Amino acid sequence: MRTVEEPTGISRLETELVKYHIVRRIGRGGFGEVYRAKKRETGQPVAIKVYDGKSSQEAGFEEFMQYLVFPREIFNHPGLVRTLDAGHVDGAPYTVMEWADGPCMEDLIKNHRLTWAHVKHTFSQLLRTLDHLNAHGIVHGDVSPANIVGQKLVDYDAMRFDPHYSMKVIGSPGYMAPEEMVGFKTHTTDVYHACAILYDALFGRLPDTIHDPTRANEPGAILRQLTKRTNISIPPNAPLQDRVLWQAIFENGMKADPFERLDAKSLRYAIRLAIDKEIAAGSHIIVPQYGSIAA
Ligand SMILES: Nc1ncnc2c1ncn2[C@@H]1O[C@H](COP(=O)(O)OP(=O)(O)O)[C@@H](O)[C@H]1O
């Protein structure tokens, strides 16, 4: 029988991090927990990520926190959040970040709550942010719907200098590019992810050619994934204004060879053009078109 009330995770955290008032837990992911909090002194909203003890003891954990060594000015960008504080609580590492306001792309896609205007604005900002990172020689490494919050790209645990190899394949299953199957990431890996998210937002599912890391252990799977042809078709029933342009966007943004892919700047230009045509034709809400893909 428990005689003394054990402090809950939140009050325990508040005892340790006295500068912050913890509002609520917002997520539990692969590496730990994320809380919404407020800086007591100023009322500034922040996100606190506490890495669980197990992952922080793993060899290579310091690598996860590597983004903390990037020059701080890089994070002074409207599409990124700044890290305000970092340390250890009960032996577990934590980081305090600026709070990103707005709905998460994952929820918007799930609930089909997307307008062309929102997609244009969000992908414009995302690709501008990727271009900014690329200009500083950095790859985000895990661009996914859960990591796009409002107009900001969060979660820098996979961030590295571009290009790089890693023995550990980190990323979000479902969005991984072919080169990631062998642990390689470069700036166009982020572009590939952005295109996969856009495809999902528009058509309600991922392209057939997406690479599946969960199958990487099957015999011959890596070779198959690496040599897969890029044949990203858009659903034949999707009511799009300029199908040729959309087709070109997905084919060139998701080329199997990362060095043949569009960069973030060109992709941003093409996407804005394509969406402007949709808006000019009077469509506002995106209705995902499922259905078969033409061979
Ligand atoms: N700075 C932030 N502002 C607002 N929400 C955030 C912030 N950082 C993370 N989140 C939310 O918490 C979730 C988990 O955080 P994340 O850093 O992505 O951890 P994980 O390692 O679990 O993917 C994100 O998907 C996002 O919804």
Ligand SMILES: [Mg+2]
């Ligand atoms: Mg994440």
